[in-house]
Amino acid sequence: MKKRVNLAACYFQKNYGSMLQAYALQEAVSSLGYEAENLRIDGIAREIRNKKLGYYARQLADWSVVKEKAGMVRKVWQKKRNKTFACNSQIRNRKFQEFQQSFFKVSPYFASKKAMGEYVKDCQAVIVGSDQLWLPSNITADYYTLNFVPLEVRKAAYATSFGVSNLPKRMHEFVANFLNRIDYVSVREEKGRELVASIAHREVPVVCDPTMLFAKEEWAKLIAPQKIIQDKYIFCYFLGNNFWQREIACKLREKTGYKIVSLLHMDEYVAADEFFPDIAPYDVGPAEFVNLIRNAEYVLTDSFHGTVFSALHGKDFFTFRRFSQKATLSTNSRMDSLFSLLGVPERLLDEHVNVEDMLKMCLDVDRVLARIEKLRRPSWAYIKQAIGD
Template sequence: MMQKIGIITIHSDLNYGAALQAYALNTYLRIKGYESEIINYIKIPNHPRIYPFPMNIAYKIMNYPRFKRYRKFLKKSVSSQTYKSLDELMNGFNGDYNVVISGSDQVWNPTCGGFLEKLNPAYYLAFASKDKYKKIAYASSVGSYVFNEKEIPFVKKWLDEYAHLSTRENAGAKQLEGFLKREVKVVLDPTLLLNARQWEDAENKVAIKDKYVLVYYIDEIDEVVAYARKIADKHGWKVAMMSNTRKPHPGVDLNIRFCGPAEFLYLFNHAEYICTNSFHGTAFAVNFNKNFISVIKRNSPQRAQTLLANVGLSERLLSDINDIDKLSDIIDFTEPNRKLDLLRQDSENYLLNAIEN
């Protein structure tokens, strides 16, 4: 019997990593022949932008093109039924699935669940009866969060109902295994389940004629731009950056406004070079076989460090701009691709076995 699968994950925020990982897991499952969709639970934004009138209206109008592109990107992936609150999901869920999966991103981190740093039971599949649905976790992450004594009993109760558990960080797996007393598999982020050719199918072209170094940052923008500027000046390229502002950041030549996830993919795939301090930026640079620098992110470097160590590219993670001169301009991806293929196969084996057994 063909399994019908529902995925709960953080997909409604205007965040490239969230949208792309949600798309990736669902698309991978469909490629494998499953009837799969993302359960369309619209969570409260983690850090909503609150502006006084009339700035609130201006912000919504300005941001509408980006909002529209995000919704278009995931339109064919999400369920037709929408749950606009936790109460709707907890009290009204009766999805026609055999399997429900808590997907990736930091769904188990209370600071990311849209509940003012409280546990959100939706992302622990508490809305789904264990008697009706098989529960699986694929790369569900706690981030750097450490559960306190009051939270552990709830987390344990919910996760004990899972048939298979996995996360995407070693530290998270170790923490969970400590109080669950069972194995938690470490797997790849879903964006790495799809290869470069499969991602190209989701691109949307951006009109850009110049050769460019792409900046993709999470916080600490000035540092990443400085790295990109040094690379661009060496080769005679432009520095390009996705932004939501009219005025380009100092040091940036090409200010590309209001991109959605499909435009993100195109810009990564067609860049001459990537400078990023984001895990997902690093992951897409590796997946697209782009020459890149991953700038060490001060507050959460572990995921990029782990990925690059696993594929043999640790030297591309820098904390000193002067170390650029020590790097080769061209990366030989032969061995990294071989290692990534092995990691991908291991993660695929876990996921398909979890669904079928």
């Protein structure tokens, strides 16, 4: 009988990157001969949500936080007043649900963290990862901290990201305590390594995002290739509402003659986007998302995982900064770390970019893939060590 490894991951989040990185971590652990099982959190979801709301309530004096979260509120409001958008959102949500039900193995239901803690006592290890699970709001919610896991149970963090460059000083003691309860800690970004060193006084490795553990050929086995759009196209995947990004996409369309395919209203409702793409499909789950990247001529994105899958598939991609460097909720540091890894900082762009200059850039795909492979090998070694035997 296979030994069970439980995963504290956001496999349920209706976000392409979140779901795909959780799937990649599950498949990585399974490939090592373990039974990988994601912990269900629906029984404690209200507790988690209330703690996160409490965190955001304390940030109301920070305009950058209010502005960022207002976009999500507008999206909810728009669903109530716009029947077409509500219907389209349901179509997209069903695709996420189908992927979740088809691709993930999940645990039984738990009514409390105590019950969850009892359940994991007989597993080989509990792994938290990856993505931005140690954002300040998630730390406050106290689930991805693994504090519910008994001390005697092996605990590991794989490529877990803080998402931000700094944490409030009032959180430092709590953060140091939970980090030092975890037997094996690894992070996804250099800034994360610096935070762990300064707060918990631990030297920890930087490993690759779970999605990068698998090469293009391996992803073809995990998610079957399929051509969704027959024409040549520019794939746009924007989570933010920066209008200048859309303008650049339109200029690239003018220069190339390719259609724009875009997934609209992901993190927030952006009214202007209704008139921006040539094709705006909603029946797109994580599998279709990967395939839209696979078959694109160009990819324009402000997304971490949009960038990762573009790089893995050797696409001509350009990534735009989503946040102001001064924004409290800015996650720019993870982009800086990713582009340092990929070795193509010139493809991380701001609003001053010129489309003619973009078209002149040549991507050395082999060099990018070699850099990913260089980090992939020690990342696999870390997972094996962290799980133990």
